[in-house]
Each structure stands twice: as structure tokens, then as C-alpha cells.
Amino acid sequence: MSDKRTELKVSAIRRGTVIDHIRSESTFRVFQILNLEDVKDQVYLGTNLESKKLGKKGIIKISGKSFVSSEINKIALVAPEATLIEIEEYEIVKKEKIVPPDTITKIVKCVNPKCVTNNQNVETKFNIVTDYHGQMKLVCHYCEKSMTQKDIFFI
Amino acid sequence: MIQLKNRSLVSITDYSKEEIIKVLDIAEEFEKNPRQKILSDYVIASLFFEPSTRTRLSFESAVQYLGGRIIGFASADTSSVRKGESLKDTILTVSNYSDLIVMRNPLDGSARFASEVSPVPIINAGDGANQHPTQCLLDLYSIRKTQGTLENIQIALVGDLKYGRTVHSLVQALSKFNATFHLVSPEILKLPSAVKKWIKDAGLEYYQYTELADVIPFADILYMTRIQGERFPDPIEYEQVKNSYVLENKMLDKSKDNLRVLHPLPRVNEIHENVDSNPKAYYFQQAQNGVYVRQALIAAILGLKE
Numbered sequence: 001m002s003d004k005r006t007e008l009k010v011s012a013i014r015r016g017t018v019i020d021h022i023r024s025e026s027t028f029r030v031f032q033i034l035n036l037e038d039v040k041d042q043v044y045l046g047t048n049l050e051s052k053k054l055g056k057k058g059i060i061k062i063s064g065k066s067f068v069s070s071e072i073n074k075i076a077l078v079a080p081e082a083t084l085i086e087i088e089e090y091e092i093v094k095k096e097k098i099v100p101p102d103t104i105t106k107i108v109k110c111v112n113p114k115c116v117t118n119n120q121n122v123e124t125k126f127n128i129v130t131d132y133h134g135q136m137k138l139v140c141h142y143c144e145k146s147m148t149q150k151d152i153f154f155i
Numbered sequence: 156m157i158q159l160k161n162r163s164l165v166s167i168t169d170y171s172k173e174e175i176i177k178v179l180d181i182a183e184e185f186e187k188n189p190r191q192k193i194l195s196d197y198v199i200a201s202l203f204f205e206p207s208t209r210t211r212l213s214f215e216s217a218v219q220y221l222g223g224r225i226i227g228f229a230s231a232d233t234s235s236v237r238k239g240e241s242l243k244d245t246i247l248t249v250s251n252y253s254d255l256i257v258m259r260n261p262l263d264g265s266a267r268f269a270s271e272v273s274p275v276p277i278i279n280a281g282d283g284a285n286q287h288p289t290q291c292l293l294d295l296y297s298i299r300k301t302q303g304t305l306e307n308i309q310i311a312l313v314g315d316l317k318y319g320r321t322v323h324s325l326v327q328a329l330s331k332f333n334a335t336f337h338l339v340s341p342e343i344l345k346l347p348s349a350v351k352k353w354i355k356d357a358g359l360e361y362y363q364y365t366e367l368a369d370v371i372p373f374a375d376i377l378y379m380t381r382i383q384g385e386r387f388p389d390p391i392e393y394e395q396v397k398n399s400y401v402l403e404n405k406m407l408d409k410s411k412d413n414l415r416v417l418h419p420l421p422r423v424n425e426i427h428e429n430v431d432s433n434p435k436a437y438y439f440q441q442a443q444n445g446v447y448v449r450q451a452l453i454a455a456i457l458g459l460k461e
């Protein structure tokens with residue numbers, strides 16, 4: 001019963017992708033990095049929804065869209081705790097927790113202005129690690145500086 | 156498996172414990188006999204995109220003692236870089252004329268990039284604020300030579316532990332040798348947490364201090380560093396900490412017999428000149444060791460010593 005009420009807070013979609021369990025404060029960032037303002041189909045966005053796991057969560061439902069791996073990697077960097085759900089005919093056909101990749105190339109800019117990637121024609125490359133507070137960090141393959149989620153800027 | 160031949164050295168972490176020891180062993184051989192003409196058929200490129208007279212002369216002296224020839228430039232002003240040539244093009248061009256490239260460049264990560272595009276091996280002689288592995292190797296050589304071992308050293312690192320890249324590399328390297336780290340710095344210049352993680356991941360201990368006198372009685376190595384003004388975003392902050400630590404001769408009275416004072420040089424005020432004549436002062440010999448270590452590295456990478 002309570003499950004049904006939660007579902008109703010944001011409309012169901014017939015076919016498409018749901019990004020669930022986004023940390024509330026990251027919801028708009030996910031929307032932004034996926035350029036969802038350009039999507040012509042229906043997009044539903046909910047934030048500050050109750051969540052047992054996260055306290056407050058965000059959810060984004062996008063009709064008629066599935067994501068390619070570079071997009072999923074972007075989501076993983078901004079919302080590593082998110083779940084990706086594929087919907088066909090209102091049914092869940094696939095549900096997966098997003099797993100951040102070990103390395104990420106080209107899509108993120110290095111935060112260090114003196115990094116060779118910001119001064120020469122060099123594609124960026126980062127290793128993704130977890131620090132001892134459990135925080136995800138991106139370590140630049142070239143300048144070896146590490147950056148946190150808040151420093152991530154997509155190229 | 157130790158395989159140094161044809162491999163670039165960008166960061167000290169590129170080398171395993173065994174590979175570090177190998178280079179130091181070869182360096183020891185060069186210290187006994189530095190004038191071996193093993194490079195007479197070789198050309199070494201020395202590309203200094205920013206001036207660093209000390210490091211450049213040490214490399215060039217290493218090559219000259221071995222009978223090798225050197226091409227290159229001592230600053231970007233005199234090179235094609237000034238005309239806007241990309242780093243990649245400079246490296247590809249110079250690699251046509253040389254067997255190995257020694258490079259110093261102000262951009263962080265430039266050495267890694269150069270090693271990926273270059274058909275000949277690169278030795279990083281400093282890439283911006285990032286890495287300077289030959290400094291680290293000569294520090295390790297000096298520690299081993301003065302202590303008889305690299306294992307279980309009580310090392311005190313003093314000064315700018317936040318921005319000092321030699322300190323970071325030394326921590327990474329000594330974490331392979333079961334060291335205990337005594338970190339002496341002003342509050343705002345403490346060792347970054349990413350570097351502390353190296354110590355923790357190796358299962359080792361570190362202790363933090365603000366007073367230099369606290370570590371002198373039990374340290375084996377006192378590694379002094381300069382607090383560099385140009386690294387500070389705020390000049391007032393620099394004024395507050397610039398003379399935090401000044402080692403004076405009488406402070407060493409209570410130190411262990413085997414204690415040696417190291418410094419990557421140049422020093423400003425952090426070691427008083429009255430320390431220089433103390434037999435525990437080792438910083439000038441330390442710089443001398445740089446030549447043997449660089450000879451060893453060049454010989455190993457060219458496959459001339461195993």
C-alpha cells in the first residue's frame with residue numbers, strides 16, 4: 001500500500017529509464033549533466049522524497065530513452081549511489097545499481113589549472129578510487145592530483 | 156622481475172622496492188668508480204623547459220663523467236617552445252636525435268604525457284609541483300648510506316609538508332621500507348590526507364608535531380625542507396610561517412649518534428650555518444650523491460648495467 005503511494009508521487013512511464021536513489025542534493029546535477037532539458041519526451045523529476053536508505057532521495061524518469069555507457073559513467077560520477085531501472089510497458093525489465101568505472105577518459109576536466117591536460121592537447125584520464133572516509137575521488141593520471149565530486153566539471 | 160631497461164621514470168611509485176634497491180646498488184658502484192666511459196656511443200637530451208641549474212648540472216655531470224654527449228636547452232626561452240611548438244612535437248623531434256630524454260617542465264603531468272608519446276625513455280627531472288623522482292632516489296641513497304639500511308627508519312620530516320613534493324615522494328618510497336614517520340609542520344602546512352593514506356595503506360604509523368625539538372632525540376633522519384613563498388595563495392599566511400623552524404647546532408646535542416640532517420637544497424633560513432660543520436650535517440654530500448644516482452639510472456635504462 002505504502003509502495004503504491006510512493007510510486008504515485010511521480011508519474012509512471014510506459015517505456016524508458018528511471019534513475020532512482022539519487023542523493024537529493026545531486027538530483028538537479030544529474031538532470032543537468034545528461035542535458036535532459038533537450039529531451040523532447042516526458043521527463044519527470046522528483047526530489048526530497050522519503051528514502052529508507054538515503055533519508056531523502058531524488059528520482060528522474062525519462063520516457064523513451066536508454067543510456068549509453070558514457071552517460072552511465074557520468075551518472076556514476078555525480079550520483080554513485082543511484083540505481084538505473086529500465087521500463088517496458090510499465091514493467092521493470094532491468095534494475096541495476098550503478099557501478100563507477102575504474103578509469104574515466106575524456107569526459108571530465110582536471111581541476112588543476114597547471115595540469116598538462118589543461119595546457120596541451122591531451123585527453124584527460126582519471127583513476128577512480130575511494131579514500132579512507134569512503135569518499136569517491138578522481139585521481140588524474142597525469143598530474144596525480146585528486147579531486148572530489150564537487151570539483152567534477154564535464155568537458 | 157627487475158626490468159629497468161627502456162622504461163621511463165616519471166614517478167617514484169613507478170618503481171617497486173626491488174627496482175629502487177637495484178638503482179641504489181648500481182649507484183654505489185658508480186660512487187666507487189664514477190668515470191666509466193660507458194656512454195661514449197650515446198646522446199642524451201636534456202630538455203629544461205624551466206631553469207633548474209642544480210638539477211641540470213647534476214644530470215649533465217653524470218653524463219659527462221660517463222663519456223656521453225648532451226644536446227638540449229636550459230630554458231624554454233631559447234627553444235622552439237617559444238614559437239609555440241607543442242610538447243608532443245618537441246619530444247618526437249628530439250627523440251630522433253637522442254637515446255634518452257631528461258626533461259624538466261613546469262606543467263604537472265607533462266612527464267607522464269611525454270613518456271606516453273616518446274619512442275625513447277624519459278627521465279622526469281621535475282614536472283611542476285608533481286614529481287621529482289631522481290631527488291627521491293638520491294634521498295634514499297643518502298639514507299641508506301648513512302644508516303646502513305633503508306628498513307625501519309625513524310624519519311622526521313620538517314617544514315612544508317603540504318606543498319613539498321620531495322616530502323610526498325619520500326613518504327611514498329619509504330612506505331615500502333617499514334619507516335615510522337614523524338611529521339613536523341605548522342598547522343596550515345600539514346601533510347595532505349592523500350599522502351597520509353599511503354602510510355596507512357602500508358600499515359605504518361605517523362605522528363604529527365608542531366615543535367622541531369620534540370623529534371630530535373629519537374630521529375635517525377632529520378629531513379628539513381624550505382617553506383616556499385611562491386606556493387602560498389596568501390602572502391600574509393606565508394609571513395606567519397616562513398621562519399617556523401630553524402635548526403641550530405646546539406639543538407643537535409641531544410640527538411642520536413647516527414642522526415643525519417638532510418635537505419633537498421637550496422636552503423634559506425631553516426638550517427643555521429653553524430650546523431654545517433657538525434658531522435651530522437649531510438646535505439652537501441646528499442647533493443653529491445645525486446650524480447651517482449643519475450649515472451645509475453641512465454645506465455640501467457639504457458641497459459648498460461644490470
Ligand SMILES: [Zn+2]
Pocket residue numbers: 110111112115116117140141142143144145264
Ligand atoms: Zn591533472
